[in-house]
Amino acid sequence: MKKIVYLLILLNSFSQWGHCQGLKMASTSTTRALVIGISDYSDEDIPDLQFAHRDAEAFVTYLKSKSGGELKDEHIKMLTNEKATAPQIFGALDWLIEESGKNDKVIIYFSGHGDVEAKIIRQNGYLLTHDTPSTNYRISSLRVDDVSAYLETLVQLNESKIVLFTDACRSGNLAGGSVGVQATATALATQFENTVKIMSCQANELSLEGEQWGGGRGIFSYHLVDALTGMADDNNDLSVNLLELRRYLEDKITQETDFSQLPVVQGSMGTKISFVHAESLAELRKNRETPSTEFGFVNNKGNEASYLMDADSSIKKLYIQFVAAVDNQYFLPSEVNNTRSPGKSASELYEVLSKEPSIKMLHGSMKRNFAAALQDEAQHSLNGYLKADPKEMAERWESYGESYRSNPNWLNKAAEILGDKHRVYNQIRAKQYYFQGVILRLEGEKTGNEKLFKKAFEKEKLALQFDDKAAYIYNELGLIYGNLNEKEKEIKMYEKAMQIAPKWVLPPYNLSTTYNDMGNYKEGLKWGKKASLLSANLVHPFLNIGTSYWGLGELTKADSMYKICLEKDSNYYRACFYIGCLADDQQEYQNAEKSYLKTLEIKPDYVSCHINLGNLYVATKQLNKAEKSYLKVLSLEPDHQWGHYNMICLKALQNKPETALKWMEKTLKTGFNDYASLISDDDLASIRVYPKFNAMMKKYFPEKSN
Numbered sequence: 001m002k003k004i005v006y007l008l009i010l011l012n013s014f015s016q017w018g019h020c021q022g023l024k025m026a027s028t029s030t031t032r033a034l035v036i037g038i039s040d041y042s043d044e045d046i047p048d049l050q051f052a053h054r055d056a057e058a059f060v061t062y063l064k065s066k067s068g069g070e071l072k073d074e075h076i077k078m079l080t081n082e083k084a085t086a087p088q089i090f091g092a093l094d095w096l097i098e099e100s101g102k103n104d105k106v107i108i109y110f111s112g113h114g115d116v117e118a119k120i121i122r123q124n125g126y127l128l129t130h131d132t133p134s135t136n137y138r139i140s141s142l143r144v145d146d147v148s149a150y151l152e153t154l155v156q157l158n159e160s161k162i163v164l165f166t167d168a169c170r171s172g173n174l175a176g177g178s179v180g181v182q183a184t185a186t187a188l189a190t191q192f193e194n195t196v197k198i199m200s201c202q203a204n205e206l207s208l209e210g211e212q213w214g215g216g217r218g219i220f221s222y223h224l225v226d227a228l229t230g231m232a233d234d235n236n237d238l239s240v241n242l243l244e245l246r247r248y249l250e251d252k253i254t255q256e257t258d259f260s261q262l263p264v265v266q267g268s269m270g271t272k273i274s275f276v277h278a279e280s281l282a283e284l285r286k287n288r289e290t291p292s293t294e295f296g297f298v299n300n301k302g303n304e305a306s307y308l309m310d311a312d313s314s315i316k317k318l319y320i321q322f323v324a325a326v327d328n329q330y331f332l333p334s335e336v337n338n339t340r341s342p343g344k345s346a347s348e349l350y351e352v353l354s355k356e357p358s359i360k361m362l363h364g365s366m367k368r369n370f371a372a373a374l375q376d377e378a379q380h381s382l383n384g385y386l387k388a389d390p391k392e393m394a395e396r397w398e399s400y401g402e403s404y405r406s407n408p409n410w411l412n413k414a415a416e417i418l419g420d421k422h423r424v425y426n427q428i429r430a431k432q433y434y435f436q437g438v439i440l441r442l443e444g445e446k447t448g449n450e451k452l453f454k455k456a457f458e459k460e461k462l463a464l465q466f467d468d469k470a471a472y473i474y475n476e477l478g479l480i481y482g483n484l485n486e487k488e489k490e491i492k493m494y495e496k497a498m499q500i501a502p503k504w505v506l507p508p509y510n511l512s513t514t515y516n517d518m519g520n521y522k523e524g525l526k527w528g529k530k531a532s533l534l535s536a537n538l539v540h541p542f543l544n545i546g547t548s549y550w551g552l553g554e555l556t557k558a559d560s561m562y563k564i565c566l567e568k569d570s571n572y573y574r575a576c577f578y579i580g581c582l583a584d585d586q587q588e589y590q591n592a593e594k595s596y597l598k599t600l601e602i603k604p605d606y607v608s609c610h611i612n613l614g615n616l617y618v619a620t621k622q623l624n625k626a627e628k629s630y631l632k633v634l635s636l637e638p639d640h641q642w643g644h645y646n647m648i649c650l651k652a653l654q655n656k657p658e659t660a661l662k663w664m665e666k667t668l669k670t671g672f673n674d675y676a677s678l679i680s681d682d683d684l685a686s687i688r689v690y691p692k693f694n695a696m697m698k699k700y701f702p703e704k705s706n
Contacts (some may be wrong), residue, residue, distance in 0.1 A: 224249070335408075
């Protein structure tokens, strides 16, 4: 496997650090380090790396050694793999801002993927976090702009000195392709002026990783730690300057890669980059032939026990309860229910503890950890949607977003805690209003209440005010416009979403659905095929392709597409239902009945299938079976208007006019207003001669009788 690695070092002046060992600073200042290493990405379409997390662990081991400055655990935060989510990383960056002051030293190390969203859009690039979705980096990642903002604050306002290592790897097919990593590296290199820059290779090269380096490391990281420890000290003055570092890295890396990788070092070559601890260097040289692969780990929770020493027992108890409440997602007081024992929520406990002076040292970590936890569930849901994960799609399409109910409140609380000056405040607010809109739209689809679509629209417009480049918001606006039957606007929203997130399957899928609904099956087919190429998980595009073929009169192709759906997911009831509909349409009633019954085995409460099955039984003169199907509809949805209407027709066909007229009155009371069907449906011809029929028509359609 290959990876491309970049190292940037930014500081006010290396020469001002004084004579000390390794990266250890003068006793008048404090050094803090944030070390991030991500090999395991939650999105399967972002290729995992092998050793990025091990490089981070090795770097922490170096920092804790005498060579690296013997940093204490409470001054190091290490986030690797599943711990390295965007909220957790931003929380750790906040920690650096809050804790670091004048002349303090800050070390930031990042090892993971670097990429851009799309090659055709000018962007500054992203450092991908564990929870970054492959289809829309923007919503959960570490943007280069974010890195720049934090560094500027640390340097200009806090007057701290900064060392930034970015190990931006690339492996596999990311959104930006071969251009992505180079674009991110260029953005990093141009974001920060007056810097010493050390890059693992030329812009058109890749940096290797493998087990031959330290039992599993990146070649650049492996030799970098060796060099800083003292292996690069060519003149034996117990220090390593930039020139010595460059020569050492060039010699080692070019030899071991057969000149396919050449590091780039820029800056004042006399700048001292590290100081050497003689005993540590001797130990390294002695053990280099049989290197240890064991790394030291850091307790990222910090020294909580020491911070609680001055607190009385009641405060300690409340703090323990707060940690447990956060871990159990008992965030807000309104969330008490039968499955959760009564007690203080994390929010209530936070309000008390954040004002308690005896644990002032814990206030920052409480704030960061609580805010991150409040964001995680919403981000998980959103990532699943962007991935078109079948379970997440079922949550929206089958459960109407029931599990999203808490997301807006949690995000609102996170925004309140962090404040409107925070770097991610706008992103949090955008997601809050987005989920509010989604919940309203889904409730509108469930109940048929058009007013809810208009309310949902207002929420999504608010979301755009906080993030006007979020593809998921434009896609949601498209769905709302679709429910409002504003097709032109609906299409524009999906097109906007595709422009921002060209690899996301749902906007082209939704376009395909829209065009099919409009009867433009040629365009429906085009976008259905486009969607089918973007996701291996989502079977729905193939259903749309089948519907397009059906509309175009290519029935054999339509049937084959529906069967492909079932091959991909044997429990995909909609495909089974559509096979029945296709057979029903061609009056192949035996095959249609078989498919309908199979559909109901998979989903017994599928109302549309019960309706169609009842209609099939009417067409084949099996009226008793038809009645059972219609009554099943009404047991599932007592106010289902067409379930009631079909019972009128059935009783009329059974020559039971009085019963038919009773069903007609029930139907009209549900709000049924299809006047044309009542006066023209052949099934009702036998009851239209009755005075009671005409009386009800005058009562419920007075404007038609004049």
